[in-house]
Amino acid sequence: MSKTAILEIDGKKYEFPIVEGTENELAIDIKSLRGDTNGITTLDPGYKNTGSCESAITFLNGEEGILRYRGYAIEELAEKADFLEVAYLLIFGELPTKTQLEKFHNDIKAQSHVDEDVKKIIDGFPKSAHPMGVLSSLTSALVAFNPSSVNVDSEEEMYNAIVRILAKFPVLTAWAYRKRVGLPLDYGDDNLGYVENFLKMMFKKPSGEYNSNKVVVESLDKLLILHADHEQNCSTSTVRIVGSSHAGLFVSISAGIAALWGPLHGGANQAVIEMLEAIKEDGGDSKKFMAKAKDKDDPFRLMGFGHRVYKNFDPRAKIIKRSADNVLDALGIDDPVLDIAKGLEREALEDSYFVDRKLYPNVDFYSGIIYRALGIPVEMFTPMFALGRLPGWIAQWREMRLRKEPIGRPRQVYIGESLRSFKDISKR
Ligand code: CMC
Numbered sequence: 001m002s003k004t005a006i007l008e009i010d011g012k013k014y015e016f017p018i019v020e021g022t023e024n025e026l027a028i029d030i031k032s033l034r035g036d037t038n039g040i041t042t043l044d045p046g047y048k049n050t051g052s053c054e055s056a057i058t059f060l061n062g063e064e065g066i067l068r069y070r071g072y073a074i075e076e077l078a079e080k081a082d083f084l085e086v087a088y089l090l091i092f093g094e095l096p097t098k099t100q101l102e103k104f105h106n107d108i109k110a111q112s113h114v115d116e117d118v119k120k121i122i123d124g125f126p127k128s129a130h131p132m133g134v135l136s137s138l139t140s141a142l143v144a145f146n147p148s149s150v151n152v153d154s155e156e157e158m159y160n161a162i163v164r165i166l167a168k169f170p171v172l173t174a175w176a177y178r179k180r181v182g183l184p185l186d187y188g189d190d191n192l193g194y195v196e197n198f199l200k201m202m203f204k205k206p207s208g209e210y211n212s213n214k215v216v217v218e219s220l221d222k223l224l225i226l227h228a229d230h231e232q233n234c235s236t237s238t239v240r241i242v243g244s245s246h247a248g249l250f251v252s253i254s255a256g257i258a259a260l261w262g263p264l265h266g267g268a269n270q271a272v273i274e275m276l277e278a279i280k281e282d283g284g285d286s287k288k289f290m291a292k293a294k295d296k297d298d299p300f301r302l303m304g305f306g307h308r309v310y311k312n313f314d315p316r317a318k319i320i321k322r323s324a325d326n327v328l329d330a331l332g333i334d335d336p337v338l339d340i341a342k343g344l345e346r347e348a349l350e351d352s353y354f355v356d357r358k359l360y361p362n363v364d365f366y367s368g369i370i371y372r373a374l375g376i377p378v379e380m381f382t383p384m385f386a387l388g389r390l391p392g393w394i395a396q397w398r399e400m401r402l403r404k405e406p407i408g409r410p411r412q413v414y415i416g417e418s419l420r421s422f423k424d425i426s427k428r
Contacts, residue, residue, distance in 0.1 A: 009037060023059055027051045034411075041411040048308075051232075053240065053405060057090060057395050058231040062309035067316065069229055070094070078319050083224045084108075084194045087391035090229050091162060091398060104163075109190040111167035112197075114175075115145040122179050131176035131383045132261040138172045139165075140254035150248035158401070161249045162394050169253075169390055170194070173383050174201035180379070195221045198387070203375070215330040216374050219323050220384075223367055226316040227385050229392030233308075235259040235266065239393045240400045241408035249397055256393045257386050263303070266389070269364040269381040272304040273372060276337045279344075284336075286344045294353045304365030305348060306357070316363040324366045327373050338369055 003018040005028045014036050017029045034041055044050045059068045067074040070089050077086055081095075088096040088104050096104060121141055125134055142165070143150055149161035175185045184206055188197040196217050204210035230236065238259040243252035260266035279289050293302040307314055328338065345361055348354040364385075371381050 007033075009040065019054075021054075023061070041413070043413050046308075047232075047237075052237060052408070053232065053400065053403075055231065055396070055399060056093070057399060058229045058392070060231050060309060062307070062311050065310060065313045065315045065318075067230075074226065074315055075319060078222050078225050081225065082193070082195075083221045083228070083388075086225045086228050087166065087394075090391045090395040105194070107163045108167045108194070111164045112171065112190060113187065114142075114168050114171045118142075118145065118172075119175075119185050122175055122185065125179065127180055127182070129180075130261075131173075131180060131379055132257060132267075132386070134176040134179070135172060135383050135386060136254045136257040136261070138176070139169070139257060140251050142168060142172075143248060143250045146250070149250060151246075152248065152401075158249075158398060162398070165250060165253060165394065166390065170198040170387060171201060173387050174198065176383060177202055177377070177380050181377075193217070195224065213331075215327060219327045219370055220374060222323055223320065223370060223384070224388035226320060226363060227367075227388030227392075229389070229395060232396075233265065234262070235389065236393060236396050239397050240405075243397045243400055244405055244408040249394065252397050253390070253393050256389070260386055260389065261382060266364075266382045266385040268303050268362070269368040269371070269385060270378050272341075272364055273337070273368040273378050273381070275303045276340050276344075276368075279340050280337055284340060286340055286347060290344070290347055290351065294351075302344070302348065302354075302359075304361055304368070305354065306359040307362045310360065310362065311358040313360050314362045317361050317366060320363055320366040320370065321361075324369045324373070327370050331373055333373050335369070335372070337372070341365070341369060 003020075003026070005016045005018055007014045007016065014033070016033070019027050019029050021027075030042060042050070057070065059071070060066065069077060069086065070093055072089070072095075077089075081089070084105060085096060085101060088101060118138065118141065121138065122134070125137075146161075146164055148157070149164055152158045152161050171187065174188075178185055186201065186204060186206075188201040188204075190197070192200060192212075196212050199212055199217060199220065200210045232240075235256040239252045239256035242255040243249070263271045275289070279286055282288070289300070290302070292298045292300040293305075324338075327333075328335065345365070348359065348361070354360075367385070368378070368381055371384055372378070376384060
């Protein structure tokens with residue numbers, strides 16, 4: 001028999017169905033609440049208790065540290081799949097066959113050019129512009145160059161828009177970086193894999209060949225897989241809610257990039273390295289920074305610690321930690337910042353403040369260390385996260401459109417002034 005929940009208000013009882021997900025997650029379906037109760041809503045700032053949709057893409061259990069894309073464990077995908085394969089899985093629901101994957105990759109390659117006029121827009125940005133701002137603007141500007149990708153109704157139009165953004169986004173990401181460091185805005189090489197080609201677009205110097213390093217390509221591929229989706233986080237919810245107005249895929253993603261930029265979300269990977277460097281500059285006393293993080297009068301937080309949903313451990317952090325060790329070993333890097341990171345991790349895991357609040361290192365604690373080892377500059381860390389999250393945003397946007405979800409429009413509890421009379425300016 002299906003479960004229900006009873007809500008009693010002023011002696012009157014209301015009954016609501018309880019829906020059950022495939023992993024036995026229970027949620028009270030309150031769709032009829034406002035109508036049934038004559039205007040009562042729920043209040044849940046930060047949506048800590050609110051399911052905004054039903055989704056078949058990613059399963060996450062924060063208590064047990066489980067993360068699965070379309071039913072596949074993140075650990076297995078990180079070990080056995082490549083990024084484009086995972087992108088296909090997330091977006092279309094099944095692992096691709098060899099033929100499907102080849103077609104997907106060829107369709108992406110066929111779109112891997114960006115209108116030359118986009119370079120004029122990039123020219124207008126100061127070199128000091130943060131690449132996340134540039135990337136968000138350029139992704140939005142892409143609409144003007146690809147108008148057919150806006151009003152997508154059929155599956156075919158959707159596919160074309162998806163392939164276009166997957167093809168052009170790495171170019172824009174690389175260009176945002178090259179503009180910053182004064183390198184010419186070049187293209188990559190369609191004969192290379194998606195990730196290898198991206199690295200070439202980032203780092204190829206005008207005067208020489210770019211020779212990729214297998215360890216670098218493989219670890220970046222893994223990092224992108226680990227970032228590819230994370231169910232209804234801040235940027236993904238943004239993509240879904242912007243898309244719910246039937247704004248197109250590119251602008252919805254542009255909004256997602258803006259949301260990801262914040263230091264409490266994707267911007268944390270940059271903030272982690274900046275924090276570790278600040279500790280180093282300050283003499284390397286991590287205990288001092290631990291004390292700051294625990295001081296309620298100090299807004300400082302230990303970047304790379306804590307997570308809204310993982311209250312045990314972040315499964316991505318476990319994989320990435322191992323990967324960080326391998327990359328540093330393979331590239332022979334001895335980084336003093338890494339020693340500080342290891343010390344901080346040890347101290348936090350033994351400190352009752354962090355233990356009691358279940359604050360563990362998250363994915364961004366280690367991803368910055370790998371990016372740094374791969375030679376990626378710190379202000380490009382969050383754009384790298386965006387590149388990884390792109391398939392997730394696309395998958396979530398597509399699901400939202402295919403399920404014909406209603407426009408996102410939350411309610412509020414008004415706590416402002418009641419009706420008052422206008423006062424002439426001379427009397428204020
Ligand atoms: N350093 C010190 N104290 C912390 C931290 C931290 N990093 N994170 C949480 N706390 C404390 C917080 O002050 C609060 O203490 P109290 O109960 O005494 O008031 C308690 O822990 C619960 O914190 P919260 O802010 O209610 O937790 P939240 O779920 O709202 O926030 C978070 C999650 C990720 C925003 C937060 O842990 C944080 O700011 N972490 C640092 C930023 C960071 O690393 N973000 C990357 C997240 S992973 C990438 C992604 O998926 O976006």
